[in-house]
Amino acid sequence: MDFLNTSFTPDGAPAEAIGDGRSFIDWLVRAALLDADDAARWKRRFHTEALDAAAAEARKVRQWVQEWISKWRDAPAANYEREVRRLNALIERASSYRELVVTKGGLQMTERLEIGAADDLIALVAAQIAMFIVTEQPTLVKRCAGPTCTLWFLDRTKAHRRLFCSAAACGNRAKVAAFRKRQRAN
Template sequence: MATSKASSRFLFYGNSLCLDFVNTERMREGARVDLIESADDLWEWMLESGALPLDAVESGKRQLPGEVAVREAKELRAALRGMARQMAAGETVAPEIAEMLNAHLRRRRGYQQLTLGEGGWTRRFHSEDAQGMDFLFTLVDSAIDLLSGGQGLVRQCESNHCILYFFDTTKNHRRRWCCMEGCGNRHKAAEHYRRRKAKDSRHETLDEKTPL
């Protein structure tokens, strides 16, 4: 189900962490808007999305210059957008995108461990790299999971004014909109207006043909 946090400026409609990150670029009043304009924006999204816990975010802030973190994140996001676009179109994902994901995997030094938190058991990566962890690893893992198991279920919102992507987990796999409260309802309202206008036009035509 598509959800978003009521007080958040970010959108979490993707049903996939990597798609939620792709969706940090969105349309607003006809213009493309980037919600990751600074390192503060990036770390805020990482924390709010659950991509990283608080201690990892604080570690990232200490170890990585902000401009480096933002540049690396946006480079990955561009690749993930390309992956989403190709998957939604039923195309084979470009080898260079897979190679970028593999490059992140090669950088990783550490191990996965189960950690019990308030929400239950979660998988967490522990870095053994003295230079600091690859802070994008959860996005890379999400992309690999999607690429290896989400073929045919990645969609782009059908609104002509929306650039958001989502992983369709509905029972019949017929989800069309990023969210019904937004694009879905706007489409329904537009269709209702179109039908009413067509009906009124037909009535006007009949009135003109009816003799006095």
């Protein structure tokens, strides 16, 4: 869900979390899809233009995934072969291997990622999207009902009737607006 929410409208003003290549890599670290050492290595290895192109592709993929998730939420049993092929093509752009490493805590198995070009970083996101699709229930995926909010969330409430991304933010705004409307009517 985090990837879908990298473009948002706090207080009605559009904001972009992956506006350029460096911010895309920083977001991958915050999302725990990339560790800080690899992030630093790839920032040094790839030119700014290549990283910016990777971020631009990520924004396009985000738009496509938002559209797909909306369809999937409304029709989970539909045929999504085309979407699956496209997602698999993105996943295949990177390869990984397992490696035994020595750490301060002892031996540890780790997964190493092979990235040939900056735009292959999207494979990290694509793999997470695929995992999301196969593990989550489509009926629990919702968009915030706030009139200016663009955030997505998983409704984990018992009754599955959650409307807002945050009760403290959008939910409170809706309650205040309803209260003011009632006050004006009186």
